[in-house]
Amino acid sequence: MKKNTLLVLVCLNVVLVFIDSFELRAQVIAAPSIKASAEKLDLSDFRGSVYLDDNFQQGTIYDELTGQEKNKWIRYNVLDDVFEIKQTENSTNIEVLKKTYEIFVEIKNKRFYFRNYIDKQGNNITGYVEKIAESKENEFCIKYAKELTMPQKAQTSLEQDLPGKIKDDSYYLVGKGNELKPAEIDKKNIYTFFSEEKTAKLKAYVKEHRLKFRDTDDIKKLVDYSESL
Numbered sequence: 001m002k003k004n005t006l007l008v009l010v011c012l013n014v015v016l017v018f019i020d021s022f023e024l025r026a027q028v029i030a031a032p033s034i035k036a037s038a039e040k041l042d043l044s045d046f047r048g049s050v051y052l053d054d055n056f057q058q059g060t061i062y063d064e065l066t067g068q069e070k071n072k073w074i075r076y077n078v079l080d081d082v083f084e085i086k087q088t089e090n091s092t093n094i095e096v097l098k099k100t101y102e103i104f105v106e107i108k109n110k111r112f113y114f115r116n117y118i119d120k121q122g123n124n125i126t127g128y129v130e131k132i133a134e135s136k137e138n139e140f141c142i143k144y145a146k147e148l149t150m151p152q153k154a155q156t157s158l159e160q161d162l163p164g165k166i167k168d169d170s171y172y173l174v175g176k177g178n179e180l181k182p183a184e185i186d187k188k189n190i191y192t193f194f195s196e197e198k199t200a201k202l203k204a205y206v207k208e209h210r211l212k213f214r215d216t217d218d219i220k221k222l223v224d225y226s227e228s229l
Contacts, residue, residue: 043166045151045163045164046148046151046163046164046165046166047163047164047165047166048146048165048166048167049166050077050078050079050080050146050166051075051076051077051078052075052076052078052144053075053076053108054075055075056073056074056075056084056086056089057073057074057075057107057108058071058072058073058074058107059071059072059073059074059105059106059107059108060072060105060106061074061085061097061103061104061105062103062104062105062106063102063103064102064103064104065102072085072086072087073085073086073087073088073089073091074086074105074107075107076105076107076112076128076144077096078144078145078146079146079148079166080096081127081128082096082097082099083096083097083105083112083128084096085097099114099126099127099128100114101113101114101115105128110130111130111131112128112129112130112131113128113129113131114126114127114128115127115128115129115141115178115180116178116180117129117141117143117173117175117178117180117181118173118180118181118182119143119182120171120182127143128144129141129142129143129173129180130142130144132216132219132220133216133219133220133223133224134223135193135194135223135226135227136195136226136227137176137193137194137195138174138175138176138193138194139173139174139175139176139180140172140173140174140185140193140219140223141172141173141174141180142170142171142172142173142216143170143171143172143173143182144168144170145168145169145170145171146166146167146168146169147166147167147168147169148164148165148166148167149164149165149167150164151163151164172184172185174193185213185219186213187206187211187212187213190202190206190213190219190222191203194226198226198229201229202222202225202226205222205225206222209221
């Protein structure tokens with residue numbers, strides 16, 4: 001049976017409200033209804049999660065213009081690319097942080113910024129990315145994304161309906177400023193993101209510390225070492 005896979009762009013129905021004493025830049029909008037191609041998706045027909053973490057976590061919202069910061073209960077809805085916010089852990093009122101360049105969010109030692117970037121399809125996009133490290137040459141970020149495989153109805157009495165699937169489709173972005181682009185990062189090409197004169201020392205460091213670049217920790221270690229040279 002042929003599978004239909006869809007990367008969903010989500011439209012929001014918005015109502016403006018405010019978070020405590022934050023100025024207009026930090027206003028929030030009411031939690032969105034999820035829509036795709038002008039048709040409402042019933043996510044009960046899908047297996048998998050739209051969230052980076054299903055549970056709300058204690059986090060901090062920072063306003064770089066005013067220097068204000070607010071502690072909230074936060075979770076990242078990857079499918080909608082929005083941060084859902086509650087004032088208290090047990091609150092049933094969920095709001096969504098307005099997207100703006102001046103505001104960034106920190107949850108469990110992850111920092112998310114609203115940035116311009118190029119996605120895997122070559123489109124110029126604005127959205128949230130996690131910055132994992134920054135060198136003099138480049139910023140290293142993760143773009144969290146979800147891919148939807150649409151539900152399939154049985155075609156015969158011998159078949160069963162197949163639920164849709166929500167799968168992780170995250171990838172690295174590397175670049176400076178508005179030049180963040182998708183990048184494959186592994187033990188062979190990691191050196192291309194640093195100055196050529198550092199290559200020999202970086203290779204020696206990678207060998208000594210047995211870095212494999214299978215997770216973000218190894219990238220952070222190499223960037224930190226590079227900045228010490």
